[in-house]
Amino acid sequence: MTSGSSPRHQGRADVPEVVVARLPQYVRILSRLRENNAEVVSSHQLGERLQVTPAQIRKDLSYFGRFGKQGRGYDVVHLLDRLKEILGLNDQWNVAVVGVGRLGKAILSYPGFTPDGFRLVAAFDGDPAVVGQDVAGLIVQPMDKLDEIVQREAISIAIVAVPVDRTQHVIDRLMQCGVQAILNYAPIAPQVLPGVRIRNIDPVLSLQSMTYYLGGEGEI
Amino acid sequence: MTSGSSPRHQGRADVPEVVVARLPQYVRILSRLRENNAEVVSSHQLGERLQVTPAQIRKDLSYFGRFGKQGRGYDVVHLLDRLKEILGLNDQWNVAVVGVGRLGKAILSYPGFTPDGFRLVAAFDGDPAVVGQDVAGLIVQPMDKLDEIVQREAISIAIVAVPVDRTQHVIDRLMQCGVQAILNYAPIAPQVLPGVRIRNIDPVLSLQSMTYYLGGEGEI
Numbered sequence: 533m534t535s536g537s538s539p540r541h542q543g544r545a546d547v548p549e550v551v552v553a554r555l556p557q558y559v560r561i562l563s564r565l566r567e568n569n570a571e572v573v574s575s576h577q578l579g580e581r582l583q584v585t586p587a588q589i590r591k592d593l594s595y596f597g598r599f600g601k602q603g604r605g606y607d608v609v610h611l612l613d614r615l616k617e618i619l620g621l622n623d624q625w626n627v628a629v630v631g632v633g634r635l636g637k638a639i640l641s642y643p644g645f646t647p648d649g650f651r652l653v654a655a656f657d658g659d660p661a662v663v664g665q666d667v668a669g670l671i672v673q674p675m676d677k678l679d680e681i682v683q684r685e686a687i688s689i690a691i692v693a694v695p696v697d698r699t700q701h702v703i704d705r706l707m708q709c710g711v712q713a714i715l716n717y718a719p720i721a722p723q724v725l726p727g728v729r730i731r732n733i734d735p736v737l738s739l740q741s742m743t744y745y746l747g748g749e750g751e752i
Numbered sequence: 753m754t755s756g757s758s759p760r761h762q763g764r765a766d767v768p769e770v771v772v773a774r775l776p777q778y779v780r781i782l783s784r785l786r787e788n789n790a791e792v793v794s795s796h797q798l799g800e801r802l803q804v805t806p807a808q809i810r811k812d813l814s815y816f817g818r819f820g821k822q823g824r825g826y827d828v829v830h831l832l833d834r835l836k837e838i839l840g841l842n843d844q845w846n847v848a849v850v851g852v853g854r855l856g857k858a859i860l861s862y863p864g865f866t867p868d869g870f871r872l873v874a875a876f877d878g879d880p881a882v883v884g885q886d887v888a889g890l891i892v893q894p895m896d897k898l899d900e901i902v903q904r905e906a907i908s909i910a911i912v913a914v915p916v917d918r919t920q921h922v923i924d925r926l927m928q929c930g931v932q933a934i935l936n937y938a939p940i941a942p943q944v945l946p947g948v949r950i951r952n953i954d955p956v957l958s959l960q961s962m963t964y965y966l967g968g969e970g971e972i
Contacts, residue, residue, distance in 0.1 A: 560941070731958040
């Protein structure tokens with residue numbers, strides 16, 4: 533796939549990225565509701581958990597079809613199954629981790645990826661002292677094996693945990709190998725080619741978006 | 753402060769949360785431009801880096817005053833200083849880390865918080881085997897010291913890296929102690945009291961928001 537749309541939702545009107553970004557949260561909330569044997573959920577209940585208005589919930593979901601039943605709410609199992617399908621969460625996604633320092637090791641050891649269909653299948657590092665190490669069951673590979681392994685393992689997603697000054701270079705190489713989605717942990721906003729998706733995990737930006745709301749003492 | 757607004761921006765019209773969430777990215781981009789001795793930047797340039805339209809940039813910034821000069825763009829130093837002030841980034845913020853497992857240790861060892869004004873001043877864990885350990889220069893404290901230390905160190909922000917099934921309980925305790933902002937690493941969306949801010953760091957949700965755009969094979 534080189535275009536931005538998948539067969540799962542071909543022909544559907546463009547969905548705002550902010551709506552797509554909320555869908556995984558719907559999936560998580562609905563999964564929990566199903567575990568608790570809830571059969572229906574209202575836009576009001578979903579809105580409370582997602583911290584948006586019920587109207588926004590109805591608008592979000594209207595992009596993908598008619599799910600709600602007047603006065604009854606949404607069928608938990610049906611909505612969950614449909615959203616998982618739309619997001620491609622019934623597929624298995626092979627993921628590479630690039631950068632096996634302290635953070636990369638924590639990522640490789642994190643058990644939360646696999647149950648959600650993300651298989652960490654390869655780890656790479658540029659440091660010869662790290663290459664060859666066994667981390668969480670994977671042997672760390674050298675960067676010059678990137679192309680070969682990405683093809684062989686059908687890797688479409690990479691998690692990048694390398695130092696800031698190496699990040700853009702590593703991401704450029706990943707894109708050359710055909711990786712289409714990148715989760716970046718360095719505190720920069722790398723440039724990507726059209727059609728490539730990137731998300732940045734950045735705790736400092738998250739903290740800074742909260743201090744706005746806190747009382748401070750340094751103001752003029 | 754118990755209200756949601758700070759003296760730094762009292763009386764200002766309500767700014768959408770999505771705009772506030774973008775401000776730290778402006779700060780980061782402007783900081784880099786200043787390091788490179790750029791004096792002005794256009795809404796077009798800012799839009800490219802933030803991946804929003806130039807019109808959105810102008811709208812974002814219009815909430816906070818008149819920054820742009822017709823046909824000239826924004827003064828980098830002035831805009832940067834003003835946004836840092838609005839976000840409270842000239843203040844120092846004392847932060848507690850709760851949960852000192854593998855992830856908590858990586859957080860405590862991360863050097864990126866301090867340059868941006870976030871001082872990690874205390875670490876807590878519920879496991880007696882972890883309490884008393886020295887991690888990155890901090891002695892891990894027991895949970896029953898939480899209230900005392902939060903008060904003494906004037907901690908307003910907590911980073912929570914405890915297991916899912918402990919997260920809501922820990923966050924409830926932090927709020928009782930007066931903590932106003934929480935960065936949560938557990939893969940749930942905890943409930944918080946009105947006026948308390950929370951951000952969730954969740955790599956699986958980020959991955960799931962990208963698979964929407966990728967070609968899959970499991971679709972009907």
